[in-house]
Every structure is written in structure tokens, then in C-alpha cells.
Amino acid sequence: MTDAPLSPNTVVAFIADIFLRRGADSYLGEEVTMSEHMLQGALLAQQAGANDKLIAAVLLHDIGHYTNEFPEDALDRGIDNHHDSAGAAVLEPYFPQTVVDCVRHHVAAKRYLCATDPDYFDRLSAASVHTLNLQGGPMTTDEVASFIKNSALEEIVQVRIWDDEGKVAGVATPQFDHFMPLLQRLVDQHCGV
Numbered sequence: 001m002t003d004a005p006l007s008p009n010t011v012v013a014f015i016a017d018i019f020l021r022r023g024a025d026s027y028l029g030e031e032v033t034m035s036e037h038m039l040q041g042a043l044l045a046q047q048a049g050a051n052d053k054l055i056a057a058v059l060l061h062d063i064g065h066y067t068n069e070f071p072e073d074a075l076d077r078g079i080d081n082h083h084d085s086a087g088a089a090v091l092e093p094y095f096p097q098t099v100v101d102c103v104r105h106h107v108a109a110k111r112y113l114c115a116t117d118p119d120y121f122d123r124l125s126a127a128s129v130h131t132l133n134l135q136g137g138p139m140t141t142d143e144v145a146s147f148i149k150n151s152a153l154e155e156i157v158q159v160r161i162w163d164d165e166g167k168v169a170g171v172a173t174p175q176f177d178h179f180m181p182l183l184q185r186l187v188d189q190h191c192g193v
């Protein structure tokens, strides 16, 4: 962890450094590393013609696994051990709400899709089925009724689908630096730089 505060000018390079140093970490029993997983998702979004916010959301959705890398002031903003809410909290000062919502709800979206799409469960990886149980299993009817009120529901679900698809061993992707100008554009727009 560093004590240097982040700013709109440093946050993208800061995240790039996390990808560089920690990206080779294994991804919870999947056949891809953490960075391969996030870069594959971003590539799928880009190939689908998604806008910058959705590409950024899938690229950064698992950044919450690395919140111990963020400065202490980021940790003061109520971060807990859940990587979805932790990731949203560290991104929130710098990125548009849609990006933050997709990150915050990417685990909930899996629980939502398991409750509402009969084919979805069959597409989950074995590791994702295992974590589904730890995450509370499929949503209840009441949870679904509450979740569908989210104004970014469509984007949240789409990011989740790319998350699930970005777990294929051996896929060639651009490196993180390919996406840095896109991320900086979003930060500049959001922070009024």
C-alpha cells in the first residue's frame, strides 16, 4: 500500500501498475489470470462496439481484489471485504456512475441472472458456481424486484455477461496500456479536468 493520495492525473497509471504487478495472480480457480480475465472482457466489449463506460467497467470490474494496493484514504471510505463494493468505492471518485454501478453490482448480477434466466446457470464456470453459493445463491423474488429498479440494469447485466465470457485460456488480447487513453478520457470527463 502507498500513502500517496491519488488524483485524476495519477489514478490510471496507478491502476496500470496494479495490473502489471498483480495481473499474473490466479483468478479463483479459473484457467486465466486476473489480468487475462479483465482484458478479455474489455476486448469482448470493444468487439461488440460498446461505449467507453462499458469497456472500462468490464476492464475494472475485479479491481476490488486489489484494494489493499490503494492508499489509506481510499480505505477510509467504508470498504469491506467484498470485492464488488470495494472496487466500486475506490473507483467512485474518478469514474462515471455507470462504471461504478456495473462494478458494484457484478456479483449481484450473477445472482440476478441465475434467478431469471434458466440458461444462464449452465454457462457459468465451475469456479463461478462455487462462489455463487458463497455469495448467497440465486436472488429471491424480492431481491429481483428490488434489483430491476436499478437505472443501469441493462449495462450491469451486459458487463456481467462479458465477465463470464472472459475466462478462456489462450486468447490474445491487447495489453492494459491499450485502454489507458479511454480510461483517462472518462476520468477527465468525470472530474472536469
Ligand SMILES: [Fe+2]
Residues within 6 Å of the ligand: 037, 061, 062, 163
Ligand atoms: Fe470477473
